[in-house]
Amino acid sequence: MTAIDADLRPQSSTSLYNPLALRRLWLGMDGNDRAIAWAQSWLGIAVIHAGLVLCLAAIPYISDKHLALIAITLFMTAVLPKRRGIVLAVMGGAYFLLRPFRNSMNNDHFFGIWSDIGFVTTNAFAGTALFGLAFVAVLLLLIENQRRKILPLVADRPVLSLFTVLATLTGITLVAPQDSMVFRSAWVIVAYLASTFFFIGYILMAARQKKAPSNTTLLGFVRPVWANSVVPIKGPGYFAKFEARTPEDLAVTRLKGLKLAVWAAILFWSAELIFAHGVRGQLGLPGFDAVILATAAGEGGSTALNWIALFVHFLEKVLLVGASIHALVALIRVIGFGIPRGMVSPLASRTISEYWGRYLFYFKELLSDFFFFPTFQRCFKKYPRLRIAFATFMAAFVGNVLFDMISDAGTFGLNGFGDTITKYYSYTLYAGLLTVGIIWSQIWQTKPRAEDGFLRYHVWPRVIVIGFFALLQVFDDSSGIVPFEDRLVFFLSLFGVA
Amino acid sequence: MPQDPEKLIRTAISELLVEAGQSPDFDEAESLFDSGKLDSIAAVTLLTILEGELGIDLSDPDFEVEEIDTFAAIMELASEQAAA
Secondary structure, eight states: OOHHHHTOOOOSOOOTTOHHHHHHHHHTGGGOHHHHHHHTSHHHHHHHHHHHHHHHHHSTTSOHHHHHHHHHHHHHHHHOGGGHHHHHHHHHHHHHHHOOOSSHHHHHHHHHHHHHHOOSOOOHHHHHHHHHHHHHHHHHHHHHHHHHOSSHHHHHSHHHHHHHHHHHHHHHHHHSOTTSHHHHHHHHHHHHHHHHHHHHHHHHHHHTSTTOOOHHHHHTTSSOTTOOSSOOOOOHHHHHHHBOOSHHHHHHHHHHHHHHHHHHHHHHHHHIIIIIIIIIIISOOOOHHHHHHHHHTTOOOOHHHHHHHHHHHHHHHHHHHHHHHHHHHHHHHHHTBOOOOSOOOGGGOSSHHHHHHHHSHHHHHHHIIIIIHHHHHHSOTTOHHHHHHHHHIIIIIIIHHHHHHHHTHHHHHHHOHHHHHHTHHHHHHHHHHHHHHHHHHHHTOOOOOGGGOHIIIIIHHHHHHHHHHHHHGGGOOOSOSSOHHHHHHHHHHTTTOO | OOSOHHHHHHHHHHHHHHHTTSOSOOOTTOOSSTTSSSOHHHHHHHHHHHHHHHOOOTTOTTOOGGGGSSHHHHHHHHHHHHHO
16 A cells, blocks of 8 residues: 555545545545445446446557457456466466567567568467467576576576677677578567566566465566556566455455546546647647757747746646556556555655656666666675665666667667667666766755745745756657757757757 | 664664654554555665664575565564574
8 A cells, every 4th residue: 555545545424416525435435345345246346347448448558459358357357366367377478479579660570570481371470479489488497497596697697697698689680681590580589588578577586586476477477468568567576465365355456446547547638638639739839849849940939938848748748657557557456456556646756766756666666676776785885875876876877778778679680779779869868867866866855844844845845856857858758759969959948048 | 783683673664664754653564665655765774774783695696675575574584694
């Protein structure tokens, strides 16, 4: 339970005609005995699941095919709650075998390779299934190695070993001719590994825990049914802690999931109404990328307009990112895992590091798990401040940039090193500035206290935090669609520098 | 090794919870970090105490940060360390 969830307790009994009372009733339903009993009935289960699917369908982040897979999974976990692990493994396995890549370029290139090879059949899905099964077989060997330590070097440093393999194969794709068998073999492994790298990292970390989950459970996390991006929401070890153990727990978790799903839909449609229809549609303010490009071309509006575009984009992004992460967490909760929210009131943050933890909780966790703690455990033990600063640098800068590059590793071989790396100039500057901000916040920023007064406690710290992250988003991009130079020109224009 | 590791850890967790604006009370099996109650900076503070006061070797490849997620797990880790 997060601090936010803890506030959602049932209030006094209230009139059904009072909207505020209804809101309290809705927010407190996961603590209401009657609602919990209803959520355990077949009608309650059906309504909760249908409500969730409707909310997910109302938020266009999930494709129709993915939504169909989710709906089947929900049906099966509802009917077989005690077989949740097996259902997730089977459905996650199917998802991975049929849709192993997260980007269409990799998908198309793989299909091209497969149609050339034409092994038994040229059906592309037969190809992904075949390679996927071979990939899973190797993963099982790695899991077994984590348990038995047959190769201690790999078992002690599983993620580093995986990264070494990925980097070597990516190097091969950069030097081998694209039509050679060497390139194709290396590229297929790179593409599979890149889209599952951190999922596998979590699986291997869980496999060496004292109470490690079964292989079936672990395999369900190669591509969990909820995963619609390359950012894993932690791993199997974490989920085991939050799994509902009793029918009552499950009912409470599902009610929390439904509440969050409705909240996600409200956030999404609020953003659509306010920003897409209101600000851009009615008021005619151009999109953020268009403002940047126009400013860089010397055809932009006033400095004030650029500031407005900056904050509008910032607020819209917070709402939309919030809606997408809430939708996924809601789905996970209805399946039966009461995990914490992925975003908790980021605009209420009073320090930069607090915002970073509240805005993208699970991405921050990923960087902490794979970069921050491993560095903190080993480096600069005698120098406390340097130890924290270096671990933060490894997570917020190195890990942050590396995450994007690893997820995009297949592109290096296809587009060449130079063209691919150019996309990361902007994101590298973003990660650098973010790192400086977080280190300053962790080590030197004084946490405001209530006795400092209203302005110094409630207003000023939040203005600094929101201002910092609003400005930072100018460079928060690794798509390369808007060039780095144009972003820099726009950033400087905000301060009157032509 | 301090006189009473249990008291030391319990006090440290309570102080971290208060600093995070939460109640100082906690259950022994309650998740502290994975649940989002405490952040990674609080984890760093706790790890530093475990390392400095209880002599736990954080660089041991078998050590996982997940092992300090609950008070019970921390005490298990401390007793394993004392027995080693």
